[in-house]
Amino acid sequence: MSEDITTPETTPSTQATVTPPATRNSARLMRSGVGRNLGLVVALVVLCIVGVITAGDTFATGANVLTILRLAAVIGVVSVGMTFVITGGGIDLSVGAMVALASVWATTLATQQLAADFHWIFMVTTALVVGAACGLVNGLLVAYGKIVPFIATLAMLAAARGLAEIISDRKTQIITVNSFVDFFGGSLLGVPVLVWIFLLVAAAGWVVLNRTTFGRRTFAVGGNAEAARLAGIKVQRHTVALYVLAGLCCGIAAVMLMARTTTGSSTHGQLYELDAIAAVVIGGTLLSGGRGTIVGTVIGVLIFTTLNNVFTLNNLSISAQSVAKGAIIVVAVLLQQRLARSSNT
Amino acid sequence: MSEDITTPETTPSTQATVTPPATRNSARLMRSGVGRNLGLVVALVVLCIVGVITAGDTFATGANVLTILRLAAVIGVVSVGMTFVITGGGIDLSVGAMVALASVWATTLATQQLAADFHWIFMVTTALVVGAACGLVNGLLVAYGKIVPFIATLAMLAAARGLAEIISDRKTQIITVNSFVDFFGGSLLGVPVLVWIFLLVAAAGWVVLNRTTFGRRTFAVGGNAEAARLAGIKVQRHTVALYVLAGLCCGIAAVMLMARTTTGSSTHGQLYELDAIAAVVIGGTLLSGGRGTIVGTVIGVLIFTTLNNVFTLNNLSISAQSVAKGAIIVVAVLLQQRLARSSNT
Amino acid sequence: GNTPKAEENAGNAPANQAAVKNDEPGKKVKIGFSAPAADHGWMGAITKATQAEAKKYSDVELVVAEGTNDVNLQISQVETFINQKVDAIVLLPFDGAALTPVATKAMEAGITVINVDREFDSPFAARTTVLGDNHGMGVSAGTYICDQLKGKKDAVVAEIAGIDSLPLTQDRSKGFKEALADCGLKVNNRVAAEFTVESGEKAAANLLQAAPKIDAIWNHDDDQGVGVMAAIKNSGRKEFFVVGGAGSANVMRDIKSGSSLLKATVIYPSTQGADGIRLARLLVQKKALGDLVEVEVPRTVQLYAPVVTKDNVDQYLPTAFES
Amino acid sequence: MNMPGSDLLTMTGIVKEFPGVRALDGVDLDVRAGEVHCLLGQNGAGKSTLIRVLTGAHQPDAGTIRLNDEPVQLNSPTAAIERGIAAIYQELDLVPELTVAENIFLGNEPSRFGFSRAHEATTKAREILAGLGHAEIPTHRTVGSLPAAGQQVVSMARALSRDARLIVMDEPSAVLDPEEVSNLFRVIRGLTERGVAVVYISHRLEEIRQIGNRVTVLKDGATVATGLDARDTPTRELIRLMTGRSIEYVFPPRNEIPTTAPVILEVINLSRPGEFAGIEFSVRAGEIVGLAGLVGSGRSEVLETVYGARRPATGFVKVDGVALRPGRVQAAVKAGIGLAPEERKSQALLLDEAVYKNITVSTLGRFASAGFLNNHAEREAAAKLTRTLDVRPVGVDQPVRNLSGGNQQKVVLARWLLRDCRVLLLDEPTRGVDVGARSEIYTLIRTLAANGVAIVLVSSEVEEVLGLSDRVVVLREGRSVHTGPAQAIDEHQVLDLVMEGSAV
């Protein structure tokens, strides 16, 4: 995409040749962690300050922070999966539909009966398996069918949502397995279970992307698939794995959404694809692949969620929210770029 | 994107160096025109055959063909603009919102008054100017603000739709200028004016993309922005022009939609971004830029609209339609690839 | 026989006893049906009820088009129906005004058009219009809340609307505001959801943060209400009561149980499409409405928006839709 | 046109800083009309950066540029082009999806009222290509489908298509064979006769001698010598100026290969229609087999097919006597084959990734336990190799994109040196590498062979093939025309072979 238009001067470049090791390490830290995401963090902080100023009494409360986190949790898990797919040079438009299908399948009468008789783990397993299976189909179509990811996952989007409608007969399926709702709706050490799940998924995602051979290969496949192939990486198999991972994340998100809404429905997860891609891209992952950051994605999700929260707290009209949202996104990105550039000089 | 994973064997290779001119010319024709789109044409023809078999009496009538064309016209014009943006290495998520905003702005009481007093051309001009202006903002944000196209146009999507809601106060604005509706709702030589407009826009798009320096440079900017810059092409200015073009197409589409619905509304053009991108990509334009085909895009649009028409005629259950749609897309693309490959060997 | 099959209650109107004579089979009627995308429960229920109604008549053939929120596509669906030479079209337009020209075209082509739920802006576009009462819904909800909060002058009232860009949402909100104003109340906090469970949960979660103390909430749609109630349960708040909208079976069971914060709901019938089918059939077969003396089917049928509470819930539960 | 001999371009005190790196630190350069001015320097000395400043692609932080004694501001490529400066960049800057003709006239299309005149473009493009001795390149073919050398020719054609008075050539000969190089020199002479000035960059010193008039030497971003005579300055002196030390520019001695050494790689009757046919050779442990041939003779295709990256139409590849599944990179990798591909940018490098990640990408398993990477060990291993190969700057954490061309090539090579391959296929391993590092690489290759690795080497420099290999296979138009010991054949015989296929 045309971010490549930037002149060579502006590409994020790196530390000096002769920096002593200590400075180099801290510089590396700056670059990889805080540094690269500095602009995003600042944008988030500014947003929070606006929140405190305009709705201080309610915004800065612990309960509100938890609300924001709970809202961020579901789309956050989806976005982590999306980060992998996009970093690996693909895209997944079917995430929302997969969430819907998994939620519906996991809340059919049969599954719920099984869960009620034995354990809610059956519902969870169903959701995960459905998500991963859809992801597998996506991956096979892309890697072996050689269908461009956009079209393959668009087809999955249509098919999965249709299937969800058929299975649920377009009814909202209410969850009657109380143990399920109690567990996932509950809290641990004062933090909602959903938020824990989000944190775990994000942490696991970070480790996998940055600390494992799988992650390293993901960057290679997304950065230059031909080079990766010639370097001996099983590019096709890896691509399949990435889509399965995304599907799995959708399965997890489905469980979370089921707990939040106590329902499974074919209308769940609408437009998640846009939300997730937006969070991933604003976080700094390249749409063309080869560069991706989980931390950025998480902050991206938080920015969008906080934005909604601040808007609602201020009782803004939906239309005005829309316009303001557009403007704020632009300002946030410009701000981030300025900071990224200056932190490099 | 990971279509690059294809092994060298599958990249469209070319004929030998020493082919005599005659064979070479016909080979070139095969490759550029019919050849490259052969699979798509076959997919469309198969779809039509299915239509004739399952609903022959109505499908094959002139009236029904016009219905399909009229449906294709609006999204078709948007897709032509999208083809330029994507070929140039960008993407435009705001097309639907721009259609909405342009339609609302062109049907405000003030504009309609002007149109009623003088000429409907004022409404048309308003729509085009609004579309082009939005496109200009997109282009400036992408080219000079260096915001990735996905995010910049996502921001425009939110902002333009919000603005459309504010201007229209979320009411559907009915067009009372009869001359406008009469002109655009009418026919010329038995073909609806809307279809004429589509044909003109597509033809103009084809000429510009394939026969002008502007078109050549679009390929260059999308294929290798740095190379284009070094060759002395004003990449930034060109990028702006591409987005303005897309905006302009949205303005035209808004006029068409206004004529079709006799209304302007902030809800017009919902999810056009997905429809347009899907048509463009299935037509053979590379999402990563540098390769684009207007003919492919037009066939892509026709495939999707014919699909809808055949479904409606056949009274499939709505959810089943979704599933079938997904499956058909996959089959069509696979078919196209098979044919593209075999026509090359 | 052509009488409606024994009703296992798939969310349909109760058998209209007086209409029995009308149910006798007549001339074959081919009806086209088009509605917005079933991206929320009520819309899903509408389509389902319509299909179920059509199945009851051996002389009705129903053609259903894919639900869509793109007016351009919906227009072409109607055009396709015209090409197919259907006898009648039951049309729930995404945007009434936008579908008016094509509906008019269908009428001119001699096809009976029944307009459902969202009104055309021309009387020539439909033979008969079946409407819910959106404004009335808001008024009913507002009046009920006024009654419950009587005397509390500084009561906090919150509203969770549906898709905000739809005229029907605006009508509901307008009626609600007017009714509240009558008893000196106003809407202190307003959020909009998208008629889906998920969006309801999201909107409600944010709303509950925005307003630390609430006395009453009106939620426009019972399907999104499932999410709203989930959010309320999550927050552990209990200081208010909730009034629903549309009237799903779930909600009515909740009302009946008495243990829920949901005290009432305002009905917005999901049988409008089904009514449309019946009316279309009658019109094409040139029959009259059973219980009326009038020999023609009326131009407009506006359905009533009653408030369902614990006291009268049994009366409505059988016809409520399973969202 | 200027009179030959007058000063056309004077650059003084040019400074260019990248964040953290001072790439140019006060460079002076003066070029006269009608001369070939050679620019020498180690990898990373700043040659390409200087060129990019000159063509308006980079903005200098300090310094002045004078053209014909007039100070000029070159703040965009367009500005430079308008002043008659054209360039062939080191990294081929072509648009792969456009045709040859379109690439040649990119930004300068023959047109009327904005409509491009395809016919005129084709005709003119044919003329220019014919002038370059490459009338056979089809003008309607997409550039992406041409081999590297063909792309280089297109690049040259583009520079010539503009009526330039100064043409900069950044390592134009790196992918060219001797035949092509003399072709190029013919073109350059034609240009200089018309008074056009050429700035010529190459790491092959013998080329400097053949074509150059004067030499400027850069070291660490500064001019260390200027106005040297290209013919008379001793090689030793040039190398000393560039590297600051004296280097023996010779090939390391060959190892004796015991006759008992097992045959590791066997290539049997390998064919791909249109590319090559009936290729057969075998490589024993410790042996280096060189493939010589002209550009386009199919050497790269052979290597890629052996590696499984292309599927052969006939024939197969055996490692240790076991046939590999054809067309499967995985099978080759499992059998211990490694390929350092020809085109570093498209086939090898992950440009946005750090140097060490590029080096370890095909050896990840070695640095991981249970899938978790040990970053420290990775960096250590990579750093060791970058030191050996003299990659500059020395840090292994900067993205490869920021390295100079020659240093990028060293990174590619390092990747395959790190891997314990049994068979190593090296395609143009020293492309764009400076003289200093070149001898290091030769030594390394020799050492690998001494350790029992079977090596296949492709290089466009016949001298390199002959000097390094034990045996050579000469290819002509996809067929092997000679196989034999390297010592038994000399450069001229090879050239005769590849051109006529009759000699010896």
Ligand SMILES: Nc1ncnc2c1ncn2[C@@H]1O[C@H](COP(=O)(O)OP(=O)(O)OP(=O)(O)O)[C@@H](O)[C@H]1O
């Ligand atoms: N965009 C950039 N960002 C940071 N450093 C850069 C960038 N471009 C070049 N450099 C650095 O500038 C120095 C000079 O590079 P340059 O490409 O000019 O070398 P060169 O003399 O052309 O070498 P070679 O012979 O290998 O092509 C190198 O140290 C390189 O790493």
Ligand SMILES: Nc1ncnc2c1ncn2[C@@H]1O[C@H](COP(=O)(O)OP(=O)(O)OP(=O)(O)O)[C@@H](O)[C@H]1O
């Ligand atoms: N200059 C050229 N113009 C057009 N086609 C060419 C040219 N050079 C090579 N080809 C085509 O490419 C094929 C093989 O080229 P390739 O580059 O792989 O050969 P090579 O021997 O590896 O040369 P190199 O040393 O440049 O890699 C040939 O069959 C030929 O058709």
Ligand SMILES: [Mg+2]
């Ligand atoms: Mg260089």
Ligand SMILES: [Mg+2]
């Ligand atoms: Mg080669």
